[in-house]
Amino acid sequence: MKNTFQAIVIGAGMSGSWVAKELCDRGIETLLLDRGPDVKHLADYPTTNMQPWEFELRGRIPAKEVEANPIATQCYNYYEGSKHFFVKDAEHPYVQEKPFSWIRGYQVGGKSLLWARQVQRWSQYDFDTPKMDKKSIEWPISYQDIAPWYDKVEEFIGVSGAYDGLDTLPDGKFLKPVGLSVVENQFRDVIKEHYSDRHVIYGRCAHLTEVKDIHRQQGRGLCQHRVICERGCPFGGYFSANASTIPWALRSNHLTIRPNSVVESIIYDENSEQAKGVVVIDRLSKERIEIKSNVVFLNAGTLNSNLILLNSKSARFPNGLGNDSGMLGKFVAFHNYRARMDAVCHDFKDRVIDGKNITNAYMPRFKNVKKQDQAFVRGYAIAIFANRYIQEETKGIGQELLDQMTIPANYGPWRVHAMMMGETIPKESSHVRLHEELKDPWGIPQLITNIDYDENDALMAEDFYQEAEAMFKKAGYTDITRIDTKQAPGLDIHHMGGVRMGTNPSNSLLNADNQMHACKNLYVSDGACMSSTATQNPSLTFMALSARAANHAVENLDLKKNI
Ligand SMILES: Cc1cc2nc3c(=O)[nH]c(=O)nc-3n(C[C@H](O)[C@H](O)[C@H](O)COP(=O)(O)OP(=O)(O)OC[C@H]3O[C@@H](n4cnc5c(N)ncnc54)[C@H](O)[C@@H]3O)c2cc1C
Numbered sequence: 001m002k003n004t005f006q007a008i009v010i011g012a013g014m015s016g017s018w019v020a021k022e023l024c025d026r027g028i029e030t031l032l033l034d035r036g037p038d039v040k041h042l043a044d045y046p047t048t049n050m051q052p053w054e055f056e057l058r059g060r061i062p063a064k065e066v067e068a069n070p071i072a073t074q075c076y077n078y079y080e081g082s083k084h085f086f087v088k089d090a091e092h093p094y095v096q097e098k099p100f101s102w103i104r105g106y107q108v109g110g111k112s113l114l115w116a117r118q119v120q121r122w123s124q125y126d127f128d129t130p131k132m133d134k135k136s137i138e139w140p141i142s143y144q145d146i147a148p149w150y151d152k153v154e155e156f157i158g159v160s161g162a163y164d165g166l167d168t169l170p171d172g173k174f175l176k177p178v179g180l181s182v183v184e185n186q187f188r189d190v191i192k193e194h195y196s197d198r199h200v201i202y203g204r205c206a207h208l209t210e211v212k213d214i215h216r217q218q219g220r221g222l223c224q225h226r227v228i229c230e231r232g233c234p235f236g237g238y239f240s241a242n243a244s245t246i247p248w249a250l251r252s253n254h255l256t257i258r259p260n261s262v263v264e265s266i267i268y269d270e271n272s273e274q275a276k277g278v279v280v281i282d283r284l285s286k287e288r289i290e291i292k293s294n295v296v297f298l299n300a301g302t303l304n305s306n307l308i309l310l311n312s313k314s315a316r317f318p319n320g321l322g323n324d325s326g327m328l329g330k331f332v333a334f335h336n337y338r339a340r341m342d343a344v345c346h347d348f349k350d351r352v353i354d355g356k357n358i359t360n361a362y363m364p365r366f367k368n369v370k371k372q373d374q375a376f377v378r379g380y381a382i383a384i385f386a387n388r389y390i391q392e393e394t395k396g397i398g399q400e401l402l403d404q405m406t407i408p409a410n411y412g413p414w415r416v417h418a419m420m421m422g423e424t425i426p427k428e429s430s431h432v433r434l435h436e437e438l439k440d441p442w443g444i445p446q447l448i449t450n451i452d453y454d455e456n457d458a459l460m461a462e463d464f465y466q467e468a469e470a471m472f473k474k475a476g477y478t479d480i481t482r483i484d485t486k487q488a489p490g491l492d493i494h495h496m497g498g499v500r501m502g503t504n505p506s507n508s509l510l511n512a513d514n515q516m517h518a519c520k521n522l523y524v525s526d527g528a529c530m531s532s533t534a535t536q537n538p539s540l541t542f543m544a545l546s547a548r549a550a551n552h553a554v555e556n557l558d559l560k561k562n563i
């Protein structure tokens with residue numbers, strides 16, 4: 001393989017694949033590096049067409065595997081059908097100074113194969129909140145800066161959604177919604193009757209409920225509601241890098257993918273004050289290679305992007321590339337998913353869910369939106385799920401079994417479940433840094449995680465419990481139960497910060513265009529760039545920022561010059 005390219009993108013997951021697609025669309029010769037193996041759409045989804053009885057353990061994970069992988073197996077999505085897309089704990093060690101459940105997917109496609117596909121835009125309120133409560137630095141961009149890129153990403157990936165007209169959660173470019181279940185609809189009506197500031201809406205999700213020309217061009221088809229997406233979808237019914245952005249970029253003939261390429265560091269050239277390429281260690285042969293380019297995009301996933309920068313040391317940057325402010329690795333934040341509430345709804349006994357739900361109901365943030373008026377800062381959104389579970393022992397096989405399963409009386413009552421999705425404050429104390437001695441199998445320093453909850457998270461959770469209980473009571477539900485999963489930060493899998501954007505180089509690393517303040521041909525546009533977390537599932541914003549950053553580079557740097 002040649003060792004010079006016009007652009008290098010580190011990380012072939014959700015955000016990096018968007019950078020690669022945009023660069024290739026603009027004619028830039030791009031190298032997309034990923035530390036994991038290649039995963040080709042269709043060919044490399046080994047379990048996608050397997051029936052439950054074809055799995056040796058009917059999908060379950062044996063105790064010894066849970067013991068060997070105490071972190072990865074915490075993920076609700078880790079089972080016999082999907083486990084090959086998760087990092088195994090022992091193979092990629094890190095040091096938890098404080099507990100942090102670092103769920104990872106190291107392969108071409110990254111975690112875009114595994115995600116739950118929930119996508120919501122930020123609103124201007126979310127960009128303004130840090131300015132209002134002063135608990136984190138101000139964003140250098142506004143909703144208007146990112147809105148056209150949300151449009152672009154949504155149209156391409158396909159988002160099923162309803163036009164809700166809410167200023168707290170702007171509408172986007174939607175495909176038709178599937179709709180809520182009968183219980184979720186009833187809950188929506190109850191909330192509408194009692195609260196003017198709260199709305200229960202259909203959870204926007206990256207599934208093709210209609211196939212537009214742009215999706216047909218990607219070779220993707222209609223979602224069939226199988227809801228086994230984490231095995232890889234043969235229809236391309238949900239957005240993954242593997243089904244969408246990567247094959248699209250490959251068709252341009254401008255993309256080279258190099259899997260099994262562990263990026264050790266980014267090379268900085270003091271004379272030009274530019275990044276000049278990367279150092280790669282081949283995952284299999286352990287050979288060390290240098291590859292040069294005119295621009296480098298860092299999209300290795302939040303904590304790995306932090307790690308690579310911390311490990312990119314030079315005389316000019318002894319504490320990590322671009323780290324003039326000393327802020328690199330600090331102000332890491334996440335979403336607080338610990339607080340849950342369960343209840344029972346005794347209505348609609350004649351109804352069951354027919355088919356499978358690709359999404360859930362969603363209540364956008366309603367606290368501290370326009371002014372700071374709570375005992376805690378920031379706010380939370382709520383995901384609402386309603387389902388009935390079969391109770392009677394189902395008898396027979398074939399048609400007899402099917403008949404039994406479609407009789408509503410064989411099901412227990414509707415169970416309603418609410419999950420807080422709380423914003424956490426990026427704190428200087430919540431940080432990652434390199435271990436001075438421990439190395440991974442490729443000789444790269446291990447990452448230390450020191451990330452924690454705080455008093456604000458506890459106050460917010462208490463508020464959620466009280467509000468969810470009051471709302472459930474208004475809906476007439478019984479058996480209302482508070483749940484604290486006590487899960488460690490990280491299991492939310494919405495990791496953000498450490499390389500944050502800002503207006504001021506003295507307290508941030510990136511400017512308004514995701515360029516490093518001190519090294520303008522290096523862009524970071526995955527979750528590491530986030531100055532605050534808001535409450536929305538973050539990947540849509542990562543993708544929009546990535547598309548925006550790639551186009552900024554094409555328009556403002558000379559990417560085609562000789563290297
Ligand atoms: C079970 C689950 C459910 C989720 N649900 C949602 C959801 O509903 N909505 C939502 O918005 N988000 C969700 N997420 C989170 C979402 O998957 C991530 O936000 C998103 O994938 C992040 O994109 P990324 O490009 O930063 O990282 P990734 O998609 O993880 O891609 C990073 C890539 O970089 C590669 N890499 C890492 N280090 C190196 C290195 N040193 N050298 C070379 N390559 C490297 C990795 O192999 C990987 O392929 C979910 C995640 C999981 C696991």
Ligand code: SF4
Nearest residue numbers: 223224226227233237
């Ligand atoms: S639910 Fe839709 S996207 Fe998911 S696997 Fe099934 S067809 Fe594919």
